[in-house]
Structure formats: structure tokens, C-alpha cells
Amino acid sequence: MRSARLSPYLFVAPFFVVFAAFGVYPLIYALQLSFMRWRGAGAAHWVGADNYLYLLTSPEFWSSLGNSAIMWLLIVPIQVVAGLGGAVLLANARLRLRGLYRVAFIAPFVTPLVAMAQVWIVVFDEDYGLVNYLFNLVGLPDVGWLTTTLWSKPTLALLFLWKTTGFAIIILLAGLQAVPGAVYEAAALDGASRWRQFWSITVPLVRRSMAFLVVVQTLAVFQMFAEPFVTTEGGPYGSTTTAGLYLYEHIAASDLGTGAANSFLLVLLVFGLSLGAVRLLRPKDEVS
Amino acid sequence: MNRTRPGVAQYVLLTVLALAFLYPIWWAISSSFKPAAEIISSPLSIGALTLDNYRAMFADVPIGTGFANTALVLAVKGAMTMFFCPLAGYAFAKYTFPGKNALFGVVMLTLMLPTLVLIIPLLLEMSALGWVNTYQALILPGSIDAFSIFWMRQTIAAIPDELIDAGRVDGAGEFGIFAKVVLPVIRPGLAALAVLTTMNVYNDFVWPVVAVNDTSHQTLQVVLATLAQNITGNRIGADFATVWGELLAAGSIAMLPLLVIFVLLQRHFINGILAGSVKG
Numbered sequence: 001m002r003s004a005r006l007s008p009y010l011f012v013a014p015f016f017v018v019f020a021a022f023g024v025y026p027l028i029y030a031l032q033l034s035f036m037r038w039r040g041a042g043a044a045h046w047v048g049a050d051n052y053l054y055l056l057t058s059p060e061f062w063s064s065l066g067n068s069a070i071m072w073l074l075i076v077p078i079q080v081v082a083g084l085g086g087a088v089l090l091a092n093a094r095l096r097l098r099g100l101y102r103v104a105f106i107a108p109f110v111t112p113l114v115a116m117a118q119v120w121i122v123v124f125d126e127d128y129g130l131v132n133y134l135f136n137l138v139g140l141p142d143v144g145w146l147t148t149t150l151w152s153k154p155t156l157a158l159l160f161l162w163k164t165t166g167f168a169i170i171i172l173l174a175g176l177q178a179v180p181g182a183v184y185e186a187a188a189l190d191g192a193s194r195w196r197q198f199w200s201i202t203v204p205l206v207r208r209s210m211a212f213l214v215v216v217q218t219l220a221v222f223q224m225f226a227e228p229f230v231t232t233e234g235g236p237y238g239s240t241t242t243a244g245l246y247l248y249e250h251i252a253a254s255d256l257g258t259g260a261a262n263s264f265l266l267v268l269l270v271f272g273l274s275l276g277a278v279r280l281l282r283p284k285d286e287v288s
Numbered sequence: 289m290n291r292t293r294p295g296v297a298q299y300v301l302l303t304v305l306a307l308a309f310l311y312p313i314w315w316a317i318s319s320s321f322k323p324a325a326e327i328i329s330s331p332l333s334i335g336a337l338t339l340d341n342y343r344a345m346f347a348d349v350p351i352g353t354g355f356a357n358t359a360l361v362l363a364v365k366g367a368m369t370m371f372f373c374p375l376a377g378y379a380f381a382k383y384t385f386p387g388k389n390a391l392f393g394v395v396m397l398t399l400m401l402p403t404l405v406l407i408i409p410l411l412l413e414m415s416a417l418g419w420v421n422t423y424q425a426l427i428l429p430g431s432i433d434a435f436s437i438f439w440m441r442q443t444i445a446a447i448p449d450e451l452i453d454a455g456r457v458d459g460a461g462e463f464g465i466f467a468k469v470v471l472p473v474i475r476p477g478l479a480a481l482a483v484l485t486t487m488n489v490y491n492d493f494v495w496p497v498v499a500v501n502d503t504s505h506q507t508l509q510v511v512l513a514t515l516a517q518n519i520t521g522n523r524i525g526a527d528f529a530t531v532w533g534e535l536l537a538a539g540s541i542a543m544l545p546l547l548v549i550f551v552l553l554q555r556h557f558i559n560g561i562l563a564g565s566v567k568g
Contacts, residue, residue: 007462011379012391014372015432019398022429026409033412089302095294103554104306107313110550110557112491114509115539118516119316122327122532130315130331166309167561174562223404226493230516244404244494251408251498259408267405274400 034260044257051261061262063238064246065269067153071242072221074157076214082161083168083213088202090169091176105166113163117230120159121146146232149239156227156240164220168213175209176202211281215274222270243269313543320540324533341533342541349538350503354511361426361507362489368431369485370478376432377440378466382452392441398434404494411498425499426507436481439563443477444470476559483553484560490546512538 034051038044055061086105090098108116123130124145132142145155179201187197225244228234234241234249241249243266250259319327321337345351379385380392410429411420419425447470455469471478496507506514515538550557 004462005385008379008383008385008388011383011466012376015376015395015434015437016391018428018430018432019394019434022410022413023398023401023406026406026413029412030409086305089298089305092294092298095298097299099554101302101306102558103551104309106557106561107547107550108309109561110487110546111313111543112509112512112546114491114493114512114516115316115542116312118512118535118539119312121516122319122535123312123315128328128528128532133331162309162312170558170561219402223402223494225404226513229497230513233517247404247408248498251411256408256412260412263405263408267402270402270405271400 030260030263033257034264036257038257039254047257051258052265054258055262055265060238060241060246061265064241064243067239067241068222068224068243070153071157071160071224072218074154075160075221076217079161079165079168079217080210080213082165083172084203084206084210086165086169087172087176087206088198090173093181102170105169107166108163109166111163113226114230116163117159117227120155120227121231124155147236149237152232152236152239156224156231159227159231160221160224164217168217171213172206172209175206179205207281211278214277214281218273218277219270222266222273313547316536317540317543320533320536322533324529327532327536328529341537344530345534345537345541348534349511349515350506351508351511351538351541353504354506354508357423357426357505358490358508360423362486364423364427365431365489366482366485368427369433369436370482372432373436373481374440374444374471374474374478375466376437377442378444378470380437380441381444382447382449382470395434395437399438403430407494407498410495414499421500421502421505423505426496426505429495436485439481440474440477442563443474447473476556479553480556480559480563483549483556484563486549487546487557487560508542512542 033044035046035048036044037047037050090101095101124132126132126142126144126147129145131145135141135143143151145151183201184197187201192200222242223244224242225248228240228242228245229248232240234245247259247262247266250256250262315331318334319331320341321339322334322341323336323338324341326333326335376395380388380395406429414420414422414425451473452465452469455465460468491509492507493509493513496510497513500506500510503511515535
């Protein structure tokens with residue numbers, strides 16, 4: 001049958017058309033542009049590796065990576081621990097109201113990031129915000145949550161954590177629920193303490209979900225953009241200029257050749273980090 | 289899964305955590321109905337309720353345009369995802385054809401491409417095409433995404449081959465089998481795909497803020513961000529309380545549609561979120 005042989009190609013063709021037009025083509029074009037000086041208008045000229053060299057010797061570039069690395073430290077370890085804690089609390093077949101708790105934890109994940117970033121502006125305002133109002137009630141002084149270099153990163157990290165820890169809980173909970181209850185019962189019979197059961201049974205069995213979570217969140221943290229864009233515009237003193245926001249600044253400055261080069265440096269970094277995370281968290285006895 | 293009876297401490301801890309997660313949403317929505325001055329002077333109490341913040345916000349912010357643009361992008365992009373991704377997933381799950389593995393390998397490879405990396409290349413392409421500030425720029429890039437194809441392939445692979453062969457015996461064409469046999473069977477998967485796509489398109493921000501800069505094409509999220517930037521930009525001098533009232537009103541109204549869908553269609557939402565972790 002002729003149509004039966006042709007149809008699978010027709011069925012997958014639309015994806016490849018869209019991918020060629022809005023994936024492959026722009027990437028090749030941008031790769032070429034990353035070796036050129038071009039300011040969005042006029043003639044582009046070949047500058048060799050200058051854009052890459054400029055970035056690799058630019059303090060702003062390294063500072064944007066440093067900011068993202070600090071954000072990663074403030075977010076990912078806390079989220080893995082909190083996510084696992086939340087999942088363990090929910091993973092009990094006899095827990096009532098589980099559905100309600102689950103809704104509460106995921107609700108932030110469903111809210112638009114931009115809207116919540118606005119709420120963060122209001123809640124963490126130095127002069128009139130809710131958090132400093134509460135601080136003053138108990139006699140603590142005002143804190144410049146979004147206006148000091150000390151607090152700007154933790155305040156944005158908190159927004160990220162608040163918004164996505166429910167996602168972490170759900171992912172890890174699914175991993176936990178795949179563990180048969182009989183395994184715990186057997187361990188309990190053998191006299192293993194709750195803590196011992198947690199380390200010897202729970203953690204190894206959710207390793208796969210944990211690896212997935214770490215990779216996804218590493219990608220997300222290094223691409224973080226809307227949080228600083230809406231709340232701090234990268235300030236104060238560049239302390240919240242993340243790798244993602246720094247990339248955008250090339251667009252704002254119409255320096256697209258450098259921006260393209262920055263894109264490729266970032267993709268290499270993100271690939272490297274995800275591969276590292278996968279390696280590190282892969283169960284040691286895994287074959288596949 | 290653990291089967292010991294949960295203690296009181298566990299319920300207390302879970303309830304405190306749940307309230308902490310919900311509080312910012314509750315605070316934003318409830319404050320948006322307070323007289324603007326009270327948002328600052330008494331952020332914890334709720335007294336008289338008013339719609340003044342919403343009236344001011346609707347007068348100052350083109351939020352209707354934002355909603356309309358988001359709805360348009362969602363309708364077209366959603367329709368493309370819901371049609372082309374199961375179709376491609378079906379081909380990868382149920383056909384053998386030369387080059388299949390290589391083609392599927394390409395799909396998997398694009399999964400690893402960070403979105404942010406494509407932003408500048410795409411922007412360059414759009415300006416070369418004269419597509420900056422157009423709907424096609426908002427809709428077409430990423431309209432048939434690799435993740436949804438991968439997910440639909442997994443879903444369709446679970447359908448027994450006999451069902452598809454029976455359709456073939458009944459004389460249905462190749463596309464007829466997809467439309468009449470495959471699609472009805474994977475309805476729960478499609479529902480989860482629809483919900484997840486809605487969330488992603490509705491909340492999408494990076495590409496829309498780059499691709500569009502005139503107000504008439506801005507999506508809801510871009511309209512919101514513009515409002516927030518005007519506020520942080522004009523901090524001194526502006527009537528602070530009024531502006532905050534507008535900000536919270538806009539944010540609350542933007543949260544509402546997804547929160548409602550989420551509460552009504554929780555199961556599909558959670559299935560959608562979990563579908564992603566399968567590939568881990």
C-alpha cells in the first residue's frame with residue numbers, strides 16, 4: 001500500500017518544517033553572526049573570535065555567571081531537601097486530605113511568574129512592604145530586600161523556591177509512590193529505624209526523580225530571566241543580573257553579534273552542567 | 289509507600305506549610321479589593337472592600353488587549369500542538385519506516401536545547417522577515433514542540449496494535465485510523481496535554497517580551513511586566529498606594545484563569561507535570 005508507506009513521513013513532517021525554519025536556520029545564522037560585529041542595522045563585518053574573547057575577558061559576563069551560580073546554590077540544594085521532605089510527608093497511604101495539600105503546594109506553580117514577581121515588589125518593598133511591616137511589629141529594623149546587594153539574591157531565590165517547590169514535591173512523590181509499602185514493612189521487621197529506612201530505602205529509590213529534578217532546575221536557574229527583569233532590572237549594582245538577563249542586555253544594547261556568542265557560551269555551560277548532574281546522581285548499579 | 293498512621297504533628301506541619309504556600313496568593317487577591325491607602329497602612333487586616341483598584345487599573349492598563357492577544361496565541365498554538373504532536377507521536381509509536389530512529393533522535397536532541405539560546409537567533413530571523421510585532425512571530429516558533437511529541441509517542445505506544453489493525457481491516461485510511469481509533473483512546477492524555485500547553489503558553493514571557501514591543505500585540509504577561517516597570521521606574525513622586533492597588537488588581541486578574549482551571553482539572557494538571565519526569 002503506497003499511502004501506508006508515505007503517511008508516517010507526512011505525519012512527522014510538520015515538526016521538521018517548523019524546526020528547520022525556527023530552530024536550525026536561526027541557529028546557523030546566529031553561529032555565523034557570533035563571529036561578526038553587527039549592531040542591528042548597517043553592514044556586519046567579520047571579527048573572528050573577538051566576540052567570544054570579549055565575553056571571556058569581560059567582568060560583566062563572569063559576574064552574570066557568578067550571580068547565576070549563587071542563585072543555584074541558594075535554590076537547588078534547598079529545593080531538593082524541601083521537596084523530599086514534602087514528598088515524604090505526603091507519601092502515606094493513610095494520610096487524609098492529601099488532595100487538598102497537593103493543591104496548596106502546586107498552586108504557586110500555576111500562577112504566572114510575572115504576576116507573582118509584581119506581588120514580590122509590593123511585599124518586599126523597603127518602605128511600605130508587608131515583610132518590613134511585620135519586622136517592625138516585632139521590633140526589627142527595615143531590610144532592603146530588593147535594594148541591597150546582600151538581600152536581592154535571596155529575595156529572588158525565595159520567589160523561585162516558593163513558585164516551584166510544589167513541582168519538586170510532585171515529581172519526588174511520584175518516585176516515592178513507586179516504592180512498595182512491603183519494602184518498608186520488611187525493613188521495619190528487620191528492626192531498621194525510620195531514619196535508617198529513609199536513607200537506605202527512600203533516597204536510593206527516588207534517585208532517578210531527583211536527578212531529573214536537579215537537571216530541570218539547573219536549566220531553569222541558569223535561564224532565570226523574568227524574576228530580575230520585573231523586580232530589580234538586574235540591580236542593585238548588577239547583583240541580580242543573571243546569565244539570562246545579561247543575554248537580554250545585549251538585545252537591549254543592539255549588540256547582537258556579542259549576544260549570539262553569549263548564547264552559544266551559555267548553551268555549552270548548561271549542557272556541561274546537566275551532564276554533570278546526570279553523572280553525579282546516576283545510581284551506581286544502573287545499566288541502562 | 290509507608291502505611292503507618294500519620295501523627296498529629298504531621299498534619300500540623302503539612303497544614304502550616306500549605307497555608308504558607310497559599311498565603312502570597314491570598315494576600316495579593318484580598319489586598320486588591322482593599323482601598324489603596326490601606327494596602328500600605330494596614331497590610332494584614334481586611335476591612336471595607338472596594339473595586340476602585342480594578343476601575344483604575346482598567347482605565348490605565350491595556351489589560352483587555354493583553355488577554356485578547358494571549359487568547360489568540362493560545363488558540364492557534366494550542367490547536368497546532370493538539371493536532372500535530374499526537375500525529376507525529378503516532379507515526380513514531382506505530383509505524384516502522386526507514387530513517388525513523390534518526391528522525392526520532394533529532395526530536396530528542398531538540399529537547400535538550402535551552403529556550404533562552406534561541407531567543408537572539410530567532411529575533412534576528414524575525415527582523416530579517418519583517419515579523420517583529422506580528423502574531424506569527426508569537427505563534428510559530430515552538431508551535432510544534434519536541435516534548436509534546438515525545439510524550440504523545442509514549443502515550444500512543446501503549447495502545448494495543450490489534451486495535452489499530454482492526455481499524456485497518458475495516459477499511460479506514462491511515463489518517464482515518466489516527467482520527468477515529470487513536471485520538472479517542474488517548475483522550476485523557478490529550479486532556480493533560482491541553483492543560484499543560486495552556487499553562488505554558490499563558491505564562492510564556494521571555495519570547496513574547498523580545499518579539500513584540502508595540503502595545504497592540506503585547507500578550508498579557510508582557511502587559512503586566514510593562515506595568516511593573518513603569519512603577520519601579522517612577523518610584524518617586526507617583527501616588528504610591530494607588531499604583532500598588534492597580535498592580536495587585538492586574539496581577540490577581542491574571543492569576544485567576546489558570547487557578548480556576550487548575551482547581552477544576554487538577555488530575556490532568558498533575559498528570560501533565562508528571563509526564564515530564566518520565567523521561568528522567
